[in-house]
Amino acid sequence: MKKSILLLMSLFILALALVGCASGNTSNEQDTNQAPEEKATRVVTDIKGKVEIPVQPERIVDISGASDILSLLGYEVIGTANSDGYDYTKFPSYLENVLGHAKILGYSMLAEMDVEAIIALNPDLIVISTVQEKMYDQLSKVAPVVMVEMKQMDWKEDFMHVAQIFGEEEKATAWINDYLAKAEAVGQTIRTTYGEESSYLSFLASGGSLFIFDGAGLGTILYDDMGLAKPVGMPQQENISLPVVTFEGLAQIDSDYIFAIATEEDLVALTASSIWNGTEAVKNGNVVTLPASPYFNQGYSPIGRLAFVEEVEALLQSMHE
Template sequence: MKKLLFLFGCLLCLIVIGCSNQSDGKQNNAGKEGSDKTVTYESEQGPVEIPADPQRIVALTNGPNVFALDGNLVGVDEWTKANPLFEEGMADVEVVSENDPESILALEPDLIIAGSHMENLDELEKIAPTVIYTWGKLDYLEQQLEIGKLLNKEEKAEEWIDDFSKRAKADGEKIKEKHGEDVSVSVFETDSKNFSVFGDNWARGTEILYQAMELGMPEKVQEDALAEGYYSLSLETLPEYAGDFIVLSKMGANNEFTKSETWKSIPAVENGQVIEFDTKEATYSDPVTLEHLLKIFEEGFLK
C-alpha cells in the first residue's frame, strides 16, 4: 500500500511540473509575440511594416528627432554624433553611413530611418524595415509629429509641439513689445571668410524667429534667401541684409571679420544687438536644438 501511495505521489508531481512548464512556455511565447508585434506605418513611399516598439534604431537622418522622443538609438550619422548637444546622450551610439551597409547590419537594427537623397536604400531595406523621408517636405513641427507616429509616441510629440509653439509665440510678442512691432532680424553664418544669410526654414533658429515668433525679415533677405533657403554673401554686402538684430551662426573661432569697418558700421553691431552661437549646435530643427536656441534668443532679445 505504501509503495502504491509513493508511486501515486511521484505521478502527481510529474503532472504538476508538466503543467507548470507548459504555463511558462505560454508566458514566454506571449512575451516573444509581444516584442515581435508589428504595425503598418504610412510613409511617403507607401506602407512599411515596422516594429510597434522599435528597440534598435539606426537614424541616418532625423536622429535628433528620435533622441528627443527617447527613441532607442544604436546608430546615427556623423554630423549628429558630432553635435555638442547630443554628445553625452549619444555616447554609446555608433556612427554609421549609408555608404557602408555592413556597419549598419552589424548593429542588428529593427528600424532604419533614411533620407530620400541617400544611396544604397535598396540595401538598407534588406537589413531592416526602412522609412524614408525627403528633407524639407514637412515643416519642422510636422516632422517631429511624424517621428512621433513612427515611434508610437504621437501624443508626446503633440504635447511638445503645442507647448513649444505657445512659448515661442509668447516670446515673440514680448520682443515686439520691447523693440517695436516692426523689429527685424537677420540670420548670418560665417567661417570668417564666407558668409551666408538664411530664409525662414534652414535651421540656425530660423523656424523659431520667423515662423514661431513671427519677427520681421529684411527686404533684401526676402528677395534673395527666402525661396532657396539661403544666399551667399561677401563681407562688403552684409550691411544690405542686416536687420535690427543679427543672429550670427559661427563656424570656428576666427573673428577677424569683426574688426573690419564694414562690420563695425552695421547699426545692429553698433547697438550691441548681435546674438551669437556655435553652428554645430544649430544645424537641426529638432526639439532639443530648438529648446537650446529658444533660451539663447530669450537672453539675447529680452535681457
C-alpha cells in the same frame, strides 16, 4: 526466495525513478530550447509603401536625422546620425542629454554609412531618409526599414510626417502647440523690451562665405515662431540652400539686431572687415556672436529650436554686459 523478490522489486522501482528523471529532464530541455515568442507587429505606410514593423521596437537605428523627433514621440534609438554638423563624432550640445546613450553612425545628410556598424547594433527597426535610399535594399536584409522624407524647410511638416508613419500624430501636435505657445510668448517679451518694430537677422559665416537664415534654420524661429520683424534687404530663400551674400550684401540688410554665427576662422575675418564694423547694428553694440557648432544645426531640430527659444532673451541681454 523472499530476498530475491524484494531485490527485484527494488530494482524495478529504481528503474521507474530513473525513467521519470530522464523524462523530466527531457521536458525541461524542450522548454529551454523552445523558439522565443515572436514579437507583435503592425503595418505602417512610409514613402516606399507598406512595411511591417514591431509594435514596440526596442532597438531602433535611425540614420535619417529624425532621432530627436522619435525621442519626442516616445521612442529611444540605439544608433543615430544626428551628429554635429561640424564634427560627425559628437552630438550637438542640445542633444547630448537626449541621445547621448546612442552610438553615432555618421551624419544624416550623408548618402551612405557603415552598414557593418549598423548590423553590429542588432536593430529590430531601421529608419532612413530619402538621402540614404541607395542603402534601402541592403538594410532591408538586416531589419524592417522605414523610409522618411526630411525636407528641412518646414520643421513642422517633417515632424508630422514622421509622426504619421508611427501613428503618433496626437503627441506631435501637442508638442508643436506647446512649443509655439512658448515661442510666441518669448517673442512678445522681446518686442516689448526692444521695440515692436525692431528687426532681427541671423547668418552663418563659414568656409569664407556668409549664409543668411531666412526660410530655414534660426531665421524661421525668429520670424515664424517668435513673430519678430524681418529686416529690409533680405535675400529670399527658395529652397534648402541658404542664400549667400558678400560683405557688401550683408551690409545692405538693415537689421537692428544681429545673431552672427561663425566658425573661429570666419569670425576673425568678419570682425576685421571695415564693412562689417560699419553697419549700424555693430556700431550700436547690438550683435550676439555665437559658435557655428551647435547653432548652425540648431534651427533644424525641434529640440534645438526649443533650446534657442529658452535662451534667446539671455543672449540678447548679454550684448551690453
